Amino acid sequence: MDPVLEVVDATKEFGGVRALDGVSFALRPGEVHALVGENGAGKSTLIKVLTGVHRPDSGQLRHRGEPVVFTRPAQAQQAGISTIYQEVNLIPLMSVAGNLFLGREPRNRWGLVDRARMNEMAERVLAGYGIREDVRRPLGTLAVGAQQMVALARAVATDAHVVIMDEPTSSLEPREVETLFGVIEELHRRDIAIVYVSHRMDELYRICDRVTVLRDGKHVHTGPLAELPRIELVSMMLGREVGDIRAHGTTGFGEDHHAGREPVLRAEHLASGQRLRDVSLTVRPGEVVGLAGLLGSGRSETARAIVGALPLDSGTVLLGGKSLPRGDVAAAVRSGVALLAEDRKAEGIVPNLSVRENIVLAALPRLSRFGVVSRARQDRVVETFMRRLRIKASSPDQKVAELSGGNQQKVLLARWLCTEPKVLLLDEPTRGIDVGAKAEVQALVDELAKEGLAVLLISSEMEELVDGADRLVVLKDGAVVDELVGEQVTEGNVLAAIASGGERR
Amino acid sequence: MTAQMTAPPETPAKPRRELVASVLQRQGAAIALVVVVAVAWLAFPRFGSPDNLRDLALQSSFLAVIALGMTFVIITGGIDLSVGSLYALGGVLAAYGSQWGFLAALLLPLLVCGAIGLVNGLLVARTGMAPFIVTLASLLFARGLLLAITDEGSTTYQIAPGSAFLELGRGTVFGFGYPVFIAAALCLLGGLVLRRTRFGQSVFATGGAEQSALLMGVPVARTKIAVYTLSGVLSGFAGALTASYLQSGVTVIGVGTELDAISVVVIGGTLLTGGAGTVLGTVMGVGLRNVIQNIINQIGTLDSNYQSVVSGAFLLVVVVLQRSLVRRR
Numbered sequence: 040m041d042p043v044l045e046v047v048d049a050t051k052e053f054g055g056v057r058a059l060d061g062v063s064f065a066l067r068p069g070e071v072h073a074l075v076g077e078n079g080a081g082k083s084t085l086i087k088v089l090t091g092v093h094r095p096d097s098g099q100l101r102h103r104g105e106p107v108v109f110t111r112p113a114q115a116q117q118a119g120i121s122t123i124y125q126e127v128n129l130i131p132l133m134s135v136a137g138n139l140f141l142g143r144e145p146r147n148r149w150g151l152v153d154r155a156r157m158n159e160m161a162e163r164v165l166a167g168y169g170i171r172e173d174v175r176r177p178l179g180t181l182a183v184g185a186q187q188m189v190a191l192a193r194a195v196a197t198d199a200h201v202v203i204m205d206e207p208t209s210s211l212e213p214r215e216v217e218t219l220f221g222v223i224e225e226l227h228r229r230d231i232a233i234v235y236v237s238h239r240m241d242e243l244y245r246i247c248d249r250v251t252v253l254r255d256g257k258h259v260h261t262g263p264l265a266e267l268p269r270i271e272l273v274s275m276m277l278g279r280e281v282g283d284i285r286a287h288g289t290t291g292f293g294e295d296h297h298a299g300r301e302p303v304l305r306a307e308h309l310a311s312g313q314r315l316r317d318v319s320l321t322v323r324p325g326e327v328v329g330l331a332g333l334l335g336s337g338r339s340e341t342a343r344a345i346v347g348a349l350p351l352d353s354g355t356v357l358l359g360g361k362s363l364p365r366g367d368v369a370a371a372v373r374s375g376v377a378l379l380a381e382d383r384k385a386e387g388i389v390p391n392l393s394v395r396e397n398i399v400l401a402a403l404p405r406l407s408r409f410g411v412v413s414r415a416r417q418d419r420v421v422e423t424f425m426r427r428l429r430i431k432a433s434s435p436d437q438k439v440a441e442l443s444g445g446n447q448q449k450v451l452l453a454r455w456l457c458t459e460p461k462v463l464l465l466d467e468p469t470r471g472i473d474v475g476a477k478a479e480v481q482a483l484v485d486e487l488a489k490e491g492l493a494v495l496l497i498s499s500e501m502e503e504l505v506d507g508a509d510r511l512v513v514l515k516d517g518a519v520v521d522e523l524v525g526e527q528v529t530e531g532n533v534l535a536a537i538a539s540g541g542e543r544r
Numbered sequence: 545m546t547a548q549m550t551a552p553p554e555t556p557a558k559p560r561r562e563l564v565a566s567v568l569q570r571q572g573a574a575i576a577l578v579v580v581v582a583v584a585w586l587a588f589p590r591f592g593s594p595d596n597l598r599d600l601a602l603q604s605s606f607l608a609v610i611a612l613g614m615t616f617v618i619i620t621g622g623i624d625l626s627v628g629s630l631y632a633l634g635g636v637l638a639a640y641g642s643q644w645g646f647l648a649a650l651l652l653p654l655l656v657c658g659a660i661g662l663v664n665g666l667l668v669a670r671t672g673m674a675p676f677i678v679t680l681a682s683l684l685f686a687r688g689l690l691l692a693i694t695d696e697g698s699t700t701y702q703i704a705p706g707s708a709f710l711e712l713g714r715g716t717v718f719g720f721g722y723p724v725f726i727a728a729a730l731c732l733l734g735g736l737v738l739r740r741t742r743f744g745q746s747v748f749a750t751g752g753a754e755q756s757a758l759l760m761g762v763p764v765a766r767t768k769i770a771v772y773t774l775s776g777v778l779s780g781f782a783g784a785l786t787a788s789y790l791q792s793g794v795t796v797i798g799v800g801t802e803l804d805a806i807s808v809v810v811i812g813g814t815l816l817t818g819g820a821g822t823v824l825g826t827v828m829g830v831g832l833r834n835v836i837q838n839i840i841n842q843i844g845t846l847d848s849n850y851q852s853v854v855s856g857a858f859l860l861v862v863v864v865l866q867r868s869l870v871r872r873r
Binding site: 092113116122129131132141142144152193 | 736740759819
C-alpha cells in the first residue's frame, strides 16, 4: 500500500542542535501508527514537520505520493491533515459551536453565519462524542476532557484523511479515553490514517497497528506492534540493551544500608489529576533515592508535588514527621526542602547576575539583618561553596551567563546548599552539561549524601540512576509500580518494571 | 478512583457570585445607563426635553463611531492609541478637502487616516511589535502632521457656507442630526459583521488565543491588519462628521479621545485582554459617559471635570470585575 503521508530523510536543526537527523516515516492509509520516544527524541519536531509548523532543513515531505511543501498549518489542514495537541488548542472564550466550526461556519444566502444551524449541527456532531453540553457556552467552561473531545471532533470533521494525535489521553478521564478509542475505531473503519503519540504502553498495544521509535533525533525502528515484546520496545526507547533482563529477576534480597534510620522525607499517596495517581516514597538521611520511569510517568510531578508547586488532590508530605502545608513552596523551603528544577534556564539561573548574587539569592534572608545584607558574611558563604563545589569562575563577580552549563548547575546547587536543606530534590541535574562536568556533579551528589543529606534523584539516564542511587522507585503512569533496593538496582530490573507495569508488585 | 465510576458528572452549577460578576461585567453599562437615565429624568426636568435628548444623541454619535473601531481592535487583543489624533486630522483634512467638493471632503480623511491605520496594522501584525508602541508612534505622527498642515494650528480651514458637505453633519430628520443616524447605521453594521461573519469570528479567535487561532488556520495577520485599518478609517470619518458639524477643521479636538474611546469600550463589557465583547455594549458605554456628563452640566454647580472622576471610578470597577472573571477561566 502506498503511504498517504511520508517523510523521507528529514533533518531539522535548531541553533546547532539536531532535533531530527535523517528521519524517514511513512504512514499507510487507514493504519493507527504509534510514534514513541523519550524526551528529545524528535517526536514533536516530526509532528510539526508533518503539519506545516516547521519546514525540514533537508529531506522531503510527500503527500499521497506527491512532494509537497507546507508553509503554514492552514495548508496542511486544507490538504486533509488534522492535528490535536496535548494542550487543547482552541479558543476558551468562544462558544463550543464557534470553536467547532471556526473558519467553515455554515452561512445563509446573504453570506452571514447561520448560528441556529451551526448550533444544531454542533449538537449533533458532539453527541457522537458523548458531549451533551450547551454548545452556546464558552468552550472554557467545559471540563478539559470535554474540550479535548471538541478538538478531536473539529480535527475529524474537516475532511481529514490523516489525524495526528499528540498525547490525546493525557488529560482525559478513563471514561473519556474509552470514547476516544471508540472514535479511533470509527476512523479506522473510514480508512483514515492516525499517528498516535503516547507514553502509555497499554494504550499503544490496544489500538496501534504499527510503531515507529525515535531516539535522539534518529529513527530506531518501525514495525508491527503486536509482535514486539513490551520490554524490547522500552529498551529501544531508552537505548539500552535488553540482554539478559529476564534472567536477572528479583530473587536476590537487596541490602539496605540505611534501613535503620528514620526517613526524613515521607510522601504518602500523592495524587494530582491524571498526571499523578498514587505516589508514596521515603528518603532517609544520607540516602540517594532514584526516581525511574518513562517520560510522562510523573517523575518531575512528584518532585514538584513534594515542594508544593503542584496542586494536590490528595496525599501528604511529611518532613521529619511533621506534615508540610499543601501548596506552600515557601514553607517547604523554610523547613529544609530544596528543588533543583529540570529547566535551569527558566526556573533558576538569573543569567545577568554574578556568581555571588546567584548563590546567595535564596539565602539572603539568613544573611541579612534588618534587611541589610552583610557583604562579609556573603563573601564567606560564596567562597566556601565555590571551593567546595569546585565552581570554575574567574571571580565571584563573573556573570553566570558566561559559565559553562556544568558550572551553572553547580551555582544552582550552591544556592540551595547554603539554605542548609535537609532534603535535596534533583530533577535531571546533569542534562545539557558535558561529560566531565557530569561526573563531577554526580560525585558531588554522592558526597553530599555521605554527609547526611537526603537526596531524591530524577534522571532519564538509566546509568546515572543505577550508579547513583541506593534505592530506586519506579513510576509508571503517575503511580509507583516497583521499588528496587541494593543489588536489585540494575538496568534490567528497571526496564522490566517499566515494561510489565505493576504485575510484579 | 471509585468516584469516577459513579454517574456522569453534572456540569457544576455556576456559583452565584460568579454569575453576578459575569452579568455585571457584560451588562453593567446597560444597567447603569438605565439607572442613570431614570434618575436624571426624575431629578432634572430639562433632561427629558427633546432639545437635550437630541443634543445628547448628537454628541454621542462622534465618539460612538471612533469607539466602534476601537471595539474591533480591543477584541483582537490590541489597542489603538492613534484614534484621537486621527480624529482631529480627519476633521482638518475634511475641511481642507471641502474646497474641491463633497467627495473630496469625505474621501481625503478616509484615505489618509485609513492609510495610517493600515500601517499600524502592518507593523503590529508583521513585525510583532506591541500595539501600544506602534499606535503611540502614529498618535504623535498624526498630531504632528496636523500641526504641520495648519501652521501649528494657526490656520483653521473653514468649510464654505453652502457647501454640500455641511449637510452631512448639520442636516436633521425629526430634529435628530444626520450623524446620529449614520453612527447608528454603522454600529448596526459593525455588530452584524462582528457577530455574523467569518471575519468577525476571526476577530474573536485572534484575541481569544492567538497561537490556537493560528493552528486552527485563522488568518491572524490579515485580521489584525483589517481591524487597525478599520479603526483608522472610522476615526477619520468621525473627524469628517465633526468638521461638517462645526463648519471647520478644529485642530484642538481629539486630545485624550483615545482614552475616552478605550474606556467606553471596556465599560461596555469588552475584555481588555481580548476575545470577548459586543458593539451594543460599546454603544451603552458611550451613552453612559455622555449622560453622566449631561447630568453634571445640568447640576451646573459641579465642575465638569467630575465627569472624568465618575467615568474613572466606573472603569475601575469594570476592570476589576473583568480581572476576576478572566482569572477564574
